[in-house]
Amino acid sequence: xxxxxxxxLGDIISIxxxxxxxxxxxxxxxxxxxGMGCVSYTEQFLEKGMRKYDGAYDDRYSLKAxxxxxxxxxxxxxxxxxxxxxxxPQKFHNQKMVFGTNLYKVNLNSPDFSNSFLYWxxxxxxxxxxxxxxxxxxxxxxxxxxxIEDYTFFCPEKSEREKICKFLWNIENKIALNRRINDNLIPxxxx
Numbered sequence: 001x002x003x004x005x006x007x008x009l010g011d012i013i014s015i016x017x018x019x020x021x022x023x024x025x026x027x028x029x030x031x032x033x034x035g036m037g038c039v040s041y042t043e044q045f046l047e048k049g050m051r052k053y054d055g056a057y058d059d060r061y062s063l064k065a066x067x068x069x070x071x072x073x074x075x076x077x078x079x080x081x082x083x084x085x086x087x088x089p090q091k092f093h094n095q096k097m098v099f100g101t102n103l104y105k106v107n108l109n110s111p112d113f114s115n116s117f118l119y120w121x122x123x124x125x126x127x128x129x130x131x132x133x134x135x136x137x138x139x140x141x142x143x144x145x146x147x148i149e150d151y152t153f154f155c156p157e158k159s160e161r162e163k164i165c166k167f168l169w170n171i172e173n174k175i176a177l178n179r180r181i182n183d184n185l186i187p188x189x190x191x
Contacts, residue, residue, distance in 0.1 A: 004156050010149025012110040013118065015070075017145075018103040019061040021053065029054025031096040034063065034103060039071040039086040041079065044119075044172065046086070053098060063097040065090045066115050068106040070122070070148065074141045083131035083143050085122040087115065104145065112158055116165045127151055 021033060031053045038049025063069070067088045074082035085106070088097065099105055106122075108115060121127060134147035155161055 004154040006152055006154050008149070009151040009153070010146075012108065012113050013149070014107045014109055015145040015148060016060060016105040016107060018069075018099045018101045018105070019057050021055055021057075021098075021100050025053055025055030026051050028052055031057075031098055034069060034086075034097060034099045036071045036073065036081065036102045039069070039081045039084050039103075041081055041084055044087050045089050049086075050097075057098050061098045063088055063099055063105065065093040068115055068119055068122070069099050069103045070106060071102065072104055072143060073102050074135075075139070080128075082135055082141050083122070083128070083148065085119050087119045104148070114162070114165070116169070117155075117161050120165060120168050121153060121155075124153075126153065 019033075026033065029052050032050040033053035035049050035051065038046050040046050065088050068085050069088075070083055070085055071081040072083075074080065106115070106118060108118065130151045131143055131147065134150075135141040135143055156164075
């Protein structure tokens with residue numbers, strides 16, 4: 001077994017800021033604008049954070065299935081989402097999407113890593129601790145691109161990373177299935 005190697009997140013990714021959109025374009029159109037409401041501490045992606053959008057935007061603000069966005073702000077300790085990732089589900093592969101202010105898009109710059117691995121890395125206790133140590137503000141907590149890029153971590157070789165990701169996604173899929181089963185059982189029980 002090879003030794004784990006240390007990396008700096010900023011050496012394998014770049015981060016893009018979201019679109020400063022105009023409210024007059026919300027609620028109509030074929031595109032969806034993603035906001036912080038799509039980020040969750042416990043789930044991959046929340047659809048409630050998507051709103052219809054018909055404004056113009058540059059391609060650099062576009063998202064596709066499998067892309068990762070991060071919350072740049074947090075207003076309440078009850079919803080600890082600061083720096084947390086949301087990964088765009090595959091079911092949106094044909095949907096036009098744009099990410100707005102208060103989100104960062106993670107752009108992978110290394111062929112040795114995958115968005116799948118990055119998603120799980122950005123949910124680890126060490127990363128969360130790092131973000132908490134960097135946050136600024138008291139009422140509204142914020143982080144910068146540099147805070148995220150400065151995170152360092154150890155990880156195994158690529159083949160091991162892929163096995164770990166596959167294992168974690170299998171668990172995540174089982175949890176999602178159990179949630180759907182529970183959602184179907186509860187109304188029947190109380191009816």
